[in-house]
Every structure is written in C-alpha cells, then in structure tokens.
Amino acid sequence: MVAQNNECMSSAVESLYLSNTDENIRKVARERDDFLRYQAKREATIKELSDENARLRKLLENNGIKP
Known part of the structure; x- marks a missing residue:
C-alpha cells in the first residue's frame, strides 16, 4: 500500500x-x-387516542348505548 511507505x-x-x-x-x-x-411522539399519540376512546365509550354508556 502506498500510504504505508509514505x-x-x-x-x-x-x-x-x-x-x-x-x-x-x-x-x-x-x-x-x-x-x-x-x-x-408515538407514545404521546397512543395515550391521547386511548384517552379519547375512553371518553367516547363513557359518553356512549352515559347515553344508554352499549359499545
């Protein structure tokens, strides 16, 4: 190799x-x-969507709708 000699x-x-x-x-x-x-960011988005899902399920149940 050239570099070895120079x-x-x-x-x-x-x-x-x-x-x-x-x-x-x-x-x-x-x-x-x-x-x-x-x-x-992914974990924050999952938490946000899970919270929203729980809120909507509760809203359904409060209005007599079974999810």
Missing part, C-alpha cells in the same frame, strides 16, 4: 479515517435522537 500519505489516510469515524458517530447519534423523538 509518511505524508499515512498522515492523510489517518486524518480521513478519523474524520469519517467522527461523521459516522454523529450520524448514529442523530439517528438515535430521531428515533427517541419519534418514539416519544
């Missing part, structure tokens, strides 16, 4: 590797953050 090339290869590694770490962190936000 100190300047070895340094450049190492810099590129570290740069790409940092970018990959940032990408994984962004993806995890996106997932956690999605998960929280």
Whole structure:
C-alpha cells in the first residue's frame, strides 16, 4: 500500500479515517435522537387516542348505548 511507505500519505489516510469515524458517530447519534423523538411522539399519540376512546365509550354508556 502506498500510504504505508509514505509518511505524508499515512498522515492523510489517518486524518480521513478519523474524520469519517467522527461523521459516522454523529450520524448514529442523530439517528438515535430521531428515533427517541419519534418514539416519544408515538407514545404521546397512543395515550391521547386511548384517552379519547375512553371518553367516547363513557359518553356512549352515559347515553344508554352499549359499545
């Protein structure tokens, strides 16, 4: 490999590797953050819909309608 015999090339290869590694770490962190936000939103939506469902069932029962 050319980089093994050339100190300047070895340094450049190492810099590129570290740069790409940092970018990959940032990408994984962004993806995890996106997932956690999605998960929280999904759970909030499920709770909201469950509460609304319970409210509507109670309204039906209060009006003599069996759900």
